[in-house]
Amino acid sequence: MLDPSDPAEAKEFTKLAFEISEQFDRPVIVRITTRIAHSQGLVDIADRKEVPLKDFVRNPRKFVMLPAHARLRHKFIEEQHLKLKDYSSDSGLNRIEWGNKKRGIITNGVAYQYVKETCPDDSVLKIGMVWPLPDRLIKEFASQVDELYVVEELDPFIEDYVKSLGIKATGKEIIPICDELTPEIVDRAMNKKDVDKILPDYNREVPGRPPGLCKGCPHTFVFNVLKKLDYHVNGDIGCYTLGALPPYGTMHSQGCMGASIGMHLGFEKARGDEMARHSVAVIGDSTFIHSGITGIIDLVYNKGTGTVLILDNRVTAMTGHQENPGTGVTLAGEPTFELDLEQLVKACGVKRAVVVDPRDIAELERVIVEEVAAKEPSVVIVKRKCILKK
């Protein structure tokens, strides 16, 4: 696993990941954390290198993971792991930048940048390949510095590993385990430096500015109705998750993509018919296509009687208006087959599937009440284009 510390490395490491994968015949992951994803920087561009398509050689022992094959493959993986461990120490992805040997800091990802900025005189072992970790390099580095520190975001992954090698190090004793790091947090922890306070405290309360659903957003009509009905709402991932916040406050559970329908069925199984008669699952069109379909099959197959609202705004809105299989256009903008959600849920065994326009508020409410009351699984496709979609 490679762990870039800035956009330039993110680009270089991605290229390198393919080379390592080819060389060692192992998958390689490039780890992108919040700050790497949300930052920009200069990169060097190069001419595109065309790589010819390799032959696909049939090799079931490698590509078909029957238990007998898997046992053989496991040996291969362990052998490659040892080779990769050497590579991790030798390739330069992990490297020592010697400074003053009083303090040595092992650090990775964006934390490396914070360390370089706030501790310019210290020695640094920069981890760019975070798995396998470079035992040899870690031992060499640790043996030559007086005090060893590990500065990493969130869990003490590298720190625990270093300690498992029998090496003494300071990490989470001074580096917070929660939240993103910042340069000043590292400065405070490593150098006991605090930011000078130059202004008095402001004498009023500063209201927050949480994001909200847009004015005229089709989801707002749905949440107004659900709020009025005071239903229990099992939600999902998308703009409509904002239905959990004021002024709606009308989403009561939410986990991962597609979980709304599974939770909805779970609530009914645990709490009975009364629950199903006062609740709905809400899920967006693209989330539904991504991982809600198995939930619908589960609902029907396991004799649930709940109602699922598919909030079909004809686009993947929250992430920046990407197309999806329900829009009839590919991500590249080419026309393609348009998935028919109504036909789809009917094929899964849902007999009650209704399409409704949320702008017709009275009809929306009538349909939701009717479907929730019905003692069989139902799907209401609430269909209206996102207000921001051209």
Place this chain on the structure above:
Amino acid sequence: MKNVIFAGVGGQGVILASKVLMEVAMKKGYNVKESEVHGMAQRGGSVDCHIRFGKEVYSPLIPRGRADYVVSLELLETMRKLDYLNKNSVLIVNREQINPAPVEIGAMKYPDNIEEWLNQNFASTIVVDTAAALKEAGTKKALNIVMLGCLSKYLDFEVKDWEDAIKSQISEKFLEQNLKAFHLGRELIK
């Protein structure tokens, strides 16, 4: 190294303003890093961009107390960035109030003393009134570029460099309005 923070509300064009500044700095041969701190910006939340440029830039985030310039496109958003100021910083604030959701629904009050408080407590506060400039430019959407014009008076780049950067980031159709907005912004700083 120079450290600039743009702050504002989703939809005000904070990210585009930072892109123009990055372009100017990059073309001048500086190393540039930028970081966006936003939560669902398109849905009207707070947005800010940290831009750092110089010979060598490590952290993409500006440490608190280390901003040279804080350019705020909205009064209230300024108050979230005060930690980044030091005694040599310059604070440029657009005199505009956009109510956040808690104020809209009546749960909280929009503080009515921000400008007065800033002027009293931070000497290098420059509050600009962009309304006339935006009217003259012919579009309220050019607020970000007006504010960039204000900032440009403090940075060591040529007007032509700024104009080229604006051209590289803004489509032909809106270019004239935005170039005008940039110069009107410059005139707001005496």
